[in-house]
Amino acid sequence: MIRLAPIPAGLPATVPFVGPETLERQAGRPFAARLGANENGFGPSPRALAAMQAAAGEVWKYGDPTNHDLTRALAAHHGVRPRNIVVGEGIDGLLGLLVRLTVAPGDVVVTSDGAYPTFNFHVAGFGGCLNKVPYRNEAEDPQALLDRVRQVGARLVYLANPDNPMGSWHDGTVIRTMLDDLPEGTLLILDEAYAEFAPADALPDIDADDPRVIRMRTFSKAYGMAGARVGYAMGHPDLIAAFDRVRNHFGVNRIGQAGALAALQDRDWLARTVAQVATARARIGAIAGDNGMTALPSATNFVAVDTGRDGAFARGLVDALAAEGVFIRMPGVAPLNRCIRISCAPDAELDILAEALPRAVAAVSRA
Amino acid sequence: MIRLAPIPAGLPATVPFVGPETLERQAGRPFAARLGANENGFGPSPRALAAMQAAAGEVWKYGDPTNHDLTRALAAHHGVRPRNIVVGEGIDGLLGLLVRLTVAPGDVVVTSDGAYPTFNFHVAGFGGCLNKVPYRNEAEDPQALLDRVRQVGARLVYLANPDNPMGSWHDGTVIRTMLDDLPEGTLLILDEAYAEFAPADALPDIDADDPRVIRMRTFSKAYGMAGARVGYAMGHPDLIAAFDRVRNHFGVNRIGQAGALAALQDRDWLARTVAQVATARARIGAIAGDNGMTALPSATNFVAVDTGRDGAFARGLVDALAAEGVFIRMPGVAPLNRCIRISCAPDAELDILAEALPRAVAAVSRA
Structure with missing residues (x-):
């Protein structure tokens, strides 16, 4: 009865992530600790909060469709030109636009098996063919990605x-080495959503005009503004300009634009957040150790905890913690799925985790 | 150097609308009266404003990707089921998703010459072929649209x-008659962005499960929240469900969701806004008359004013008013482009218009 175009007609009805609100409604009560979505409970800069509350009073106006002020501030921050930057509705939205711009039906796209599902959702959504390589030592494997890129074109x-x-x-x-070994005509998407938490030497020095790569950043993580939906991409001006051909020009909300601009300028708050996250990572590591599990090293605001068991055990833990009011997630594919993934958060929420985890481990071990 | 997929590679770099902020930067000063984007300067309900300011404090959380609470409230408001409704990033975003879902490259899409450019932008953006019929008596022409639909399939x-x-x-x-005459397999997009301003009998009684039509509504106009980016579509559950295959699931920002929910519940504020808009429409009509021009009847929060001259004169007026600090727009195609389009606004802004328009008319008449 409803006629869809061929590509969407062939897509599954699945969604990339089930949100915590859905789980809360199913459970009939809110989570006591929200540690599953790599949100940042240390929250946005008070200056960003004030800017958003002030901007709410002007919400009758559309946001600036060029995101002019934010784009220029980001350019100054990164030492690039405004034409190297496009602002969008989070990295999720920008990934969708990028795939639309570059992938024709049947084109092959390479990623890692277990990497960001929303990217895969977009590739499938535009008729691209996903080709996946395994992680190596709990990390994405640049050499394997490169080899596969060459193999499948x-x-x-x-x-x-x-x-x-x-x-x-x-x-x-x-x-940088990966970039230099990239075949002509292949574009690298470098998703740096967690860049601000990483050691400085993890962030490569790349010319903003390099046509081989596009970098994605966000205000959802270190800046504590996931609900504001503001991300940005940095790349060659021709590629950045191409987003104007397809993007939802008035799509970035006015309040988010104002908040992101203020957040960017509060470097002290960001440094404070990064320090708090480091402390929380260590505490999650200690909680894991107290429960006979091993926290993997992390350069993000979450910790993958190796349960030392299998995917069924980890799934059991996720479910048992949910029953305890603690929202966490876990990797989707073996062997990564022996781990659980816990977001950094203020102590009050980690206290709840610390109390609930032993009960969850006991419950799953009994089962 | 940058390789785009064939469809985007063939798209122009043009954008549907130049925002007022861009014009302000070009002029080096802000507009004194912002009357060009059909925004609603009477603003959102104070309850919506309070809800947005409160939600800013929780902006570290992603918004509910299912838009559950807002969807249920909208369903109750319209007397339909939640599965008849999908919430998205404004009607602009929903139009893009709908075109993506239903239009394969080469498919023909019919609209009116001079109707909403952003819809055309999306059709071209997915490789659809636009086919346009003229307006008739300053209105879209259902019979001509139907005839063309049949002619071009x-x-x-x-x-x-x-x-x-x-x-x-x-x-x-x-x-309703248009719907009943629609050929099998053609979908009608009924854009009702301005529905709340219209007389009740302009809104057809259509079964929400009718597979022949999808209706678009927004919080940008009557609810005064253009900058929040919240719109919704109502239609057959199978079509609504299909949006989940392609939409940016976490795309609707948390603050906008909270604001829209509160705005929907404040019916008194909406009624007050509708009355204020009616008063402003009448005043714009009077201002037009004072300047030898004719306001066309309007069921929206803007007024098309027939200058009685041609497109060059109207363009001159738009530019002359901009030089006076007054932002308005005009229809894009002849013969509609003999008109200027002025958004309803509080008296302070219409005072500025009333003062500036005679000077603008004089300046353009002299030129």
């Missing part, structure tokens, strides 16, 4: 650095 | 009721 290759869901990272020199 | 047909940019409207019975 990939149009796009995705790499997150630091990585989600494992929290691992590569030195910037590894990324 | 259109997949989609777009009709705004009330219409933008002319403010005209059809009785709901006309829309």
Whole structure:
């Protein structure tokens, strides 16, 4: 009865992520600790909060469709030109636009098996063919990605650095080498959603006009503004300009634009957040150790905890913690799925985790 | 150097609208009266404003990707089921998703010449072939649209009721008849962005499960929240469900969701806004008359004013008013482009218009 175009007609009805609100409604009560979506409970800069509350009073106006002020501030911050930057509705939205711009139906795209599902959702959504290589030592494997790119003639290759869901990272020199070995005509998507948490040497020095790579950043993580939906991409001006051909020009909300601009300018708050996240990572590591599990090193605001068991055990833990009011997630594919993934958060929420985890472990071990 | 997929490679670099902020930067000063984007300067409900300011404090959380609470409230408001409704990043975003879902490259889409440019932008953006029929008596012409649909075998047909940019409207019975005459397999997009301003009998009674039509609504106009980026579509559950295959699931920002929910519940504020807009429409009509021009009847929060001259004169007026600090727009195609389009606004802004318009008319008449 409803006639869809061929590509969407062939897509599954699945969604990339089930949100915590859906789980809360199913459980009939809110989570006591929200540690599953790599949100940043240390919150946005008070200056960003004030800017958003002030901007709410002007919400009758559309946001500036060029995101002019934010784009210029980002350019100054990164030492690039405004034409190297496009602002969009989070990295999710920008990934969708980028795939639309570069992937024709049947084009091959390479990523890692277990990497960001929303990227895969977009590739499938535009008729691209996903080709996946395994993680190596809990990290995305640049050499394997490159080998596969050459083998299949990939149009796009995705790499997150630091990585989600494992929290691992590569030195910037590894990324630079990957870039130099990239075949002509292949574009590297470097998803740096967690860049602000990473050691400085994890962030490669790349000319903003380099046509081989596009970097994705966001205000959702270190800036504590996931609900504001503001991300940006940095790349060659021709590629950046192409977003204007397809993007939802008035799509970035006015309040988010104002908040992001203020957040960017509060470097002290960002430094404070990064320090708090480091402390929280260590505490999550200690909680894991107290429960006979091993926290993997992380350059992000979450920790992948190796349960030392299998995917069924980890799934059991996620479910048992949910029953305890603690929202966490876990990697989707073996062997990564022996881990659980816990977001950094203020102490009050980690207290709840610390109390609930032993009960969850006991419950799953009994089962 | 930058390789785009074939469809985007063939798209122009043009954008649907130049925002007022860009014009302000070009002029080196802000507009004194912002009357060009059909924004609603009477603003959102104080309850919506309070809800947004409160939600800013929780902006570290992603918004609910299912837009659950807002969807249920909208369903109750319209007397439909939640599965008849999908919430998205404004009607602009939803139009893009709908075109993506239904239009394959080469499919023909029918609209009116001079109707909403952003819809055309999306059709071109997905490789659809636009086919346009002229307005008739300053209104979109359902019979001409239908005839063209049959002639070209259109997949989609777009009709705004009330219409933008002319403010005209059809009785709901006309829309119902159009629907009943629609060929099998053609989907009607009924853009009702201005529905709340229209007489009740302009809104057709259509079964929400009718697979022949999808209706678009927004919080940008009557609810005064253009900058929040919240719109919704109502239609057959199978079509609504299909949006989940392609939409940016976390795309609707958390603050906008909270604001829209509160705005929907404040019916008194909406009624007050509608009354204020009616008063402003009458005043714009009087201002037009004072300047030897004729306001066309409008069922929206803007007025198309017939200058009685041609497109060059109207363009001159738009530019002369901009030089006076007054932002307005005008229809894009002849013969509609003999008109200027002025958004309803509080008296302070219409005072500025009333003062500036005679000077603008004089300046353009002299030129």
